[in-house]
Amino acid sequence: MNSTPPEGQYPEAVENLRARTRQFIRETVIPAEPRPGQALNVSVRRDLAAAARAARVFAPHVPVEFGGQGLAVEHWSPVFQEAGYSPIGPAVLNAMAPDEGNMHMLNLIGTAEQKRRFLAPLAAGDISSCFAMTEPHPGAGSDPAALATTAVRDGNGWRINGHKRFTSGATLAGFAIVMARTDADAADGAHGASTGASMFLVPMDTPGVRLGAPIHTMDTYLPGGHSHLHFEDVLVPDSGVLGEAGLGFQYAQVRLGPARLTHCMRWLGLARRAMDIMLDRANTREIFGAHLAQLGIAQDMIAQSVMDIETSDAIIAKCARLLAVDAKAGSALSSVAKMHCSEAVYRVMDRAVQLCGGDGVSDGLPLMQYLNEVRPFRIYDGSTETHKWAIARRAAAERRRAVAGGEPFQGTAVSHEGER
Structure with missing residues (x-):
């Protein structure tokens, strides 16, 4: 069986990127894979990422203006599959969760300043991120409507309090995208039932952000692991709201x-x-x-x-x-x-x-x-x-x-x- 989908299904530029990615993964990444059960060494990942940039396969999903390959979402699959042929391939190419999803969302709804401050360094691989949504029971898990973390108005900003768990990548993250329940009066009431939560961009060095205990799981290849994350009277300015307040869901x-x-x-x-x-x-x-x-x-x-x-x-x-x-x-x-x-x-x-x-x-x-x-x-x-x-x-x-x-x-x- 051919280990890739048939060629010719996508535009020539996409097929070329897939071919480069396939070659890079098999010739450069696979020989550098850690033994089963061992995590990828940070310095090795850094060297491989530099090689990925040189091979023009780094950040395939990121717009060209931010240093990526500019693939449209309908063309991601063949390239992401080639990256995934190695368990460390997506991390090396800066196409691993949660960073990849955070980049996509920042590009769609972030302000110009948010893109400059958060998306640009994330896309370049200079920093990493996490997405803080899942909470301990009875908070948000399978049911997002159970969201317990709160953000209330405080002057020209918001004060966040809550406890997140399974915050993938948190131990290495430079910032978190935090989902919090917001006061209904602070959101645009015209949106009706869609209101009730907002997303916030929170640098991890913000006072009141506390990294909790790691959660030891059977998977090991995700950089930064999974951990608890605590927000204790964390003050975030209005500029830290991602998108529009109240539309987090x-x-x-x-x-x-x-x-x-x-x-x-x-x-x-x-x-x-x-x-x-x-x-x-x-x-x-x-x-x-x-x-x-x-x-x-x-x-x-x-x-x-x-x-x-x-x-x-x-x-x-x-x-x-x-x-x-x-x-x-x-x-x-x-x-x-x-x-x-x-x-x-x-x-x-x-x-x-x-x-x-x-x-x-x-x-x-x-x-x-x-x-x-x-x-x-x-x-x-x-x-x-x-x-x-x-x-x-x-x-x-x-x-x-x-x-x-x-x-x-x-x-x-x-x-x-x-x-x-």
């Missing part, structure tokens, strides 16, 4: 739709790597007088993995095209894509481990580490179960609206008694 969808999808892209790239490892083993390992690739049970595992990869690639491409023209509809489809891809990628990894046997569960191959990296994706950015709940609700609501609009109702059987 709307902006969260602007960020989360593409961010869910880029997770899918990156992990699908790593699933292709696992698939290649599985195929190399199947083509060379002999058992019961035949290569594994000739045995029916192995062929079933391979075929199921091919289908998981291809369906994931297709739904990512469809969602990316939709996001480019309709952010709301694209965000809804990204929920479907995230749920499908997180489960499909995990299945591919698990089959690769199983087919590789004892080597699959040892550090002789990187597969167990890959499995550890992708397993949390079934929970991060909304668990599979939460997305299924949301998907079902949307489907039912859309059908109710269609019937109310005049489409035939299909839910009641028609009686044919008495017909002759």
Whole structure:
């Protein structure tokens, strides 16, 4: 199986960037990968990032004016998949969460000064960031409406108080984008039910920002890990409001739709790597007088993995095209894509481990580490179960609206008694 989507599906400039990224990842990044279970050394990452700039593959999603490659969202997938072929590739290319999602949102809704102060150094890789939204129970988690962190008016600014958890990248971040519940009177009442929360740009050295205990998880490749983050009477000026006060929930969808999808892209790239490892083993390992690739049970595992990869690639491409023209509809489809891809990628990894046997569960191959990296994706950015709940609700609501609009109702059987 070719470990990349067929060429020629995208404009020539995109195909060229994909080819450069593929070459850079395989020739420069993969030889520098840490052993399974070990984090990427900061100085090694810095050197690799410099090499990525020289190879013209750094920050593929960032506008050219900020030093990136200027890819449109509908063209991200082939390049992000190439980056994800190495578990450290996205970080090296400055296309890793949460920075990638924060850059995208800053570019869309940030002021010129906010872009100068926060986006430019983030895009250049000079600083990193975090997105502070998830909270300890009973605060915001699967249900964003449970947001407990507050921001209240204080003179010409806002005073933030709250406790966040699973704040990915916080230990290395230069600033946080903080979601906080704001006084309804301070927001534009014309927006109605969409009001109630705002986003704030908060430098990590602001008085009252306190880094809490790290959360030790099974995934290790995300720079900065995951940790608790505390905001204790943190004063932020009006210039620190990202976008318009009161529209934080709307902006969260602007960020989360593409961010869910880029997770899918990156992990699908790593699933292709696992698939290649599985195929190399199947083509060379002999058992019961035949290569594994000739045995029916192995062929079933391979075929199921091919289908998981291809369906994931297709739904990512469809969602990316939709996001480019309709952010709301694209965000809804990204929920479907995230749920499908997180489960499909995990299945591919698990089959690769199983087919590789004892080597699959040892550090002789990187597969167990890959499995550890992708397993949390079934929970991060909304668990599979939460997305299924949301998907079902949307489907039912859309059908109710269609019937109310005049489409035939299909839910009641028609009686044919008495017909002759």
